[in-house]
Amino acid sequence: MSDIAVGIYGIIVLLALFLTGLEMAYCMILVGFVGFTFLMSFSAASNLVVKDFFDTFTTYSYTVIPLFIMMGELARIPILPRGSTWVRTNGLGTSPAVWP
Amino acid sequence: MKRLMAAVLKGDTILYTIAGVVLAFMIVLTLCDVILRNLGHPITGSMEIIQYGGSIVFGFHPLCHLDRAQIVVDLITLKLDPENQKKVKAITRAAGIIIFLFIAYNFFMYALDVRRTGELTASFKILTIPLFCHFTQFSIPKPHHILRLDQDPAGTKI
Numbered sequence: 346m347s348d349i350a351v352g353i354y355g356i357i358v359l360l361a362l363f364l365t366g367l368e369m370a371y372c373m374i375l376v377g378f379v380g381f382t383f384l385m386s387f388s389a390a391s392n393l394v395v396k397d398f399f400d401t402f403t404t405y406s407y408t409v410i411p412l413f414i415m416m417g418e419l420a421r422i423p424i425l426p427r428g429s430t431w432v433r434t435n436g437l438g439t440s441p442a443v444w445p
Numbered sequence: 446m447k448r449l450m451a452a453v454l455k456g457d458t459i460l461y462t463i464a465g466v467v468l469a470f471m472i473v474l475t476l477c478d479v480i481l482r483n484l485g486h487p488i489t490g491s492m493e494i495i496q497y498g499g500s501i502v503f504g505f506h507p508l509c510h511l512d513r514a515q516i517v518v519d520l521i522t523l524k525l526d527p528e529n530q531k532k533v534k535a536i537t538r539a540a541g542i543i544i545f546l547f548i549a550y551n552f553f554m555y556a557l558d559v560r561r562t563g564e565l566t567a568s569f570k571i572l573t574i575p576l577f578c579h580f581t582q583f584s585i586p587k588p589h590h591i592l593r594l595d596q597d598p599a600g601t602k603i
């Protein structure tokens with residue numbers, strides 16, 4: 346079976362697994378692991394699970410997550426909503442066409 | 446059972462608080478790093494600290510398991526009768542436990558390798574073995590994987 350066929354079957358199985366009520370992340374781990382075992386070998390897939398887990402959870406790209414949380418906190422406290430209300434009423438007008 | 450549940454909830458809340466504190470620290474560190482970087486004095490090893498912090502935040506998430514906060518497609522399972530729902534939940538829980546047991550075992554084997562080679566981080570030259578031990582412990586299925594088997598995410602009996 347070609348790599349592309351394995352990928353397509355993997356997606357079908359993944360969609361079927363989603364409907365069983367298993368957590369999405371677990372489904373993806375499972376299908377990825379089985380697919381890689383099928384294409385390479387069991388030990389390679391076992392190593393890949395660990396490496397992927399480690400790389401995913403320790404990636405520097407997640408720096409943005411704390412910043413998003415901070416932005417959310419700033420939006421929660423009344424400074425930003427008050428500012429946006431001020432802009433809405435004084436800066437950009439109160440036309441219902443612009444601000445429904 | 447109630448006492449066990451209360452103990453698990455307490456332990457999970459402590460871990461949740463630690464994760465929150467680490468997350469707050471990461472926010473402050475990133476902010477300081479961005480500002481200081483613009484002033485020409487970046488914080489050395491901030492990337493490593495963020496990586497360590499990220500692993501702690503992601504690892505201390507048992508409350509998420511307990512509250513069943515993961516994304517689940519329950520379009521079909523909700524249409525089943527309560528008895529069958531319970532069976533499906535038991536099977537999916539068991540599958541989740543097996544997956545995580547397998548991951549924990551592989552993390553343990555990898556941690557042994559890392560200990561043997563003495564792998565260090567790039568900037569601070571800290572041993573990476575604590576990270577792998579942490580990942581091993583968080584992959585091991587805990588009571589909250591099994592508890593609330595017969596309950597919906599809100600905690601009410603189905």
